[in-house]
Structure formats: structure tokens, C-alpha cells
Amino acid sequence: MRPITAHGMLAGLDEIADVGRDRLRGGFSRSIWSTSELQLRIWFVERAERLGLDVEADRNGNLWAWWGPPGDGAVVTGSHLDSVPGGGPFDGPLGVVSALEAVARLQRSGFIPGRPFAVAVFAEEEGSRFGVACLGSRMMSGTIDPDRVRALTDAAGVTFADAARDAGLNPAHLGADPETAARIGLFLELHIEQGRGLIDLDSPVAVASSILAHGRWRLAFRGQGNHAGATAMQGRQDPLVAAARAVTAIRDTALSIAGSRATVGRIEVTPGGTNVIPSSVTSWLDARGETAKDTRLLVAEIARLSDGLAAEEGCSVVVTEESWSDAVSFDARLLERLSSALGGVPALASGAGHDAGVLSSVAPTAMLFVRNPTGISHAPEEWAELEDTLAGIDALETVLRSLL
Numbered sequence: 001m002r003p004i005t006a007h008g009m010l011a012g013l014d015e016i017a018d019v020g021r022d023r024l025r026g027g028f029s030r031s032i033w034s035t036s037e038l039q040l041r042i043w044f045v046e047r048a049e050r051l052g053l054d055v056e057a058d059r060n061g062n063l064w065a066w067w068g069p070p071g072d073g074a075v076v077t078g079s080h081l082d083s084v085p086g087g088g089p090f091d092g093p094l095g096v097v098s099a100l101e102a103v104a105r106l107q108r109s110g111f112i113p114g115r116p117f118a119v120a121v122f123a124e125e126e127g128s129r130f131g132v133a134c135l136g137s138r139m140m141s142g143t144i145d146p147d148r149v150r151a152l153t154d155a156a157g158v159t160f161a162d163a164a165r166d167a168g169l170n171p172a173h174l175g176a177d178p179e180t181a182a183r184i185g186l187f188l189e190l191h192i193e194q195g196r197g198l199i200d201l202d203s204p205v206a207v208a209s210s211i212l213a214h215g216r217w218r219l220a221f222r223g224q225g226n227h228a229g230a231t232a233m234q235g236r237q238d239p240l241v242a243a244a245r246a247v248t249a250i251r252d253t254a255l256s257i258a259g260s261r262a263t264v265g266r267i268e269v270t271p272g273g274t275n276v277i278p279s280s281v282t283s284w285l286d287a288r289g290e291t292a293k294d295t296r297l298l299v300a301e302i303a304r305l306s307d308g309l310a311a312e313e314g315c316s317v318v319v320t321e322e323s324w325s326d327a328v329s330f331d332a333r334l335l336e337r338l339s340s341a342l343g344g345v346p347a348l349a350s351g352a353g354h355d356a357g358v359l360s361s362v363a364p365t366a367m368l369f370v371r372n373p374t375g376i377s378h379a380p381e382e383w384a385e386l387e388d389t390l391a392g393i394d395a396l397e398t399v400l401r402s403l404l
């Protein structure tokens, strides 16, 4: 076994523990093709090559590390290396590090895979730079229009096409990649749990049963910019007041539909001066529900309420869908195979989206969750105890032995 350092984390996680630390927000900020994310890609290539894996990048920026010759119908495991702004150390990297560690263990035991096998790293899983999550897997599987992706912009106005070119990709080649997709015989993603399910079940590991339907919407409020001192309180057209009222309405609406979640975690105020009534405000809604129908109902109600609240403030609002993911039920046969290989570990529904959900459109997919003792994710407090991460690798190794 590799030495475990004083941080109490897996060695592989320790190696990247200083990459992309965010002094301002806390935690890590590793957005796609930022200096830190590029550093993580280099780290991954070196790590994989040390294990004798052949690493290649596909035309959508995903990385593939092959143990033996690439081929169709492969067993693929992995996750992502990018993070949300100020995210935790485990969301994404835990799945990548565990996959490499499982390979190392299999190799040490003299195991030879009986079918093609790869460790994959998917690009822009969090959507923290370009706004749409799981872009690497969505483009590869052909479930998003590449013209739309090329035109997406980051906060600095850089298009995805330009950023991809800077990263060495050909923007014209972005999009559906049936050859690469055909190589995935099944995909298995190990991931830190992002809720309290395993705390409540008192178990270090679970398999995932399903993912909530979810999506992102942009709410663009427009009002009248004006002087904060010279404009009476009566008759103002303040889009931030409308947006703020909408935030509480969004919370209340989600509370009224069982199993729903709705969040506004990002808001941009224009022009953004202390003595200026804003002229426009953009807020982003993340909404999720147990079924697609519930989620659609939730968002329709939020749009209706936001419209009314904007009108009451003398403003307008335009609601635009930025992304959508149907609810996913993971492959029942694969789930059964995992559960029996692991001796009946619990199954958990996931409130979070994952590449494994997107890839269920091209191949059977499954997930393993590792207990998170804080129950907190997408924040610096996200954590996994060393024993639990080792239990996760044990489970992954066992499952890989069975699948390969």
C-alpha cells in the first residue's frame, strides 16, 4: 500500500492538495483549462503513465488512460478533476485517484484485464466556467449541440471555442464522438457522497440507484438604473428587489413540492455601484425534482411567480433554460452485479448530477459513493475519512475484478 501522509488523505489526493487552493473562498477552485486544472491534467497523465497506462485526449477534452490496447466495449472508470468555485478536495478527484489506486492494486496482484479497460477524466463536469455541467460527456455522447457549446462564454467573455483552441483542441471537432462513445462498454464512477445518506445508514460505501431530474435556468431581470439618492423610494424600478423577492419565492415553491430542490447560488448585478439603483440583474436557478414532470412544474411555477414579482416592481424578467438532465435510473443489471459483488451494500438516490448520469445514454453506468462525514459538498467542509476512502477503493477493486 502507498504511504499515507500526515494529511490523513489518500496519497494521490495529497499530491494535488495544493493545486487550485482558493485563498479567497476557501477550498479549491479548479475550473476547466485554468492553470490549476491544467496542472491536474499533467498530474493525471504522469500518474497514469507511471502505471504503464497509455493516455490520450479525445476531441472534447476528456482524458483516457488505457491499460492495454484500447477497444470497443471497455470497462471504464473515473470521474472529473474540475471543481466548483471554492469546492472541496474530494468531489471528482476521489474517483480519479481511487481508479488509479485500484489499477495499481490489480497490477501488483498480477491481474490481467480480460477486456479493454480505461480510466477516464471528463471535462467541465461542474460547469463552473461555462455554465453547463458535464460538457465533456454531453458533447462526446452527442446530447448537446456543439454550436451552442462553442458559443458559451465564461465570466470574462471568452468563448468555449477560443478556450478549447488555447487548450490545444480543434473547436471544429467538438461534439458527438461515436467512436469514443462505442469504446464504453460500461462506466463506473466512484464519488464522494454529497449528502448525509451514508451517515444515516452507518455504512462507508453505497451504490447509486438514481439521479434527480435537474437543470439550470437564467433569470434576467430588467429595470431602470438610477441615482440612489435623487430617486424617491416610490416608483423605483429596481430589478434587484424583484430578484430578491424571487429568491424567497423560489425557496417557498420548492418547499411546497415534496422532494424538490431549488437554489439561486449566483447573481450578477449591473452596473454594481453602491450609490446606483441597478438597471439589470441576472440570477441563475438550479432546480431539481424526483421526476422530470415535478421539476418542470417547479420551474414553471417559479417562472410564473417571478414574472408577477418583476411586474410589481415595475420590472420585467425573461427566464431561459441553460441545461436540462432527465432523471436517471442506473442500469438495473449492473446495479445487481455490483451489489452482489459487494455483498449487498446499500443503494442511495443522488441529488447531484454526474457524468455517469449523462453517459447512461450510451452505455450501462453505475456509481459507488463513499461516506462524507460532514454531509457537506461543493464547499470546503466536504470530507472523507481515510478508512472510508480505502473501503471505497476496496469496493472499486472488487467490482473491477468481477467486471474485467
Ligand SMILES: [Zn+2]
Pocket: 080, 091, 092, 125, 191
Ligand atoms: Zn463530482
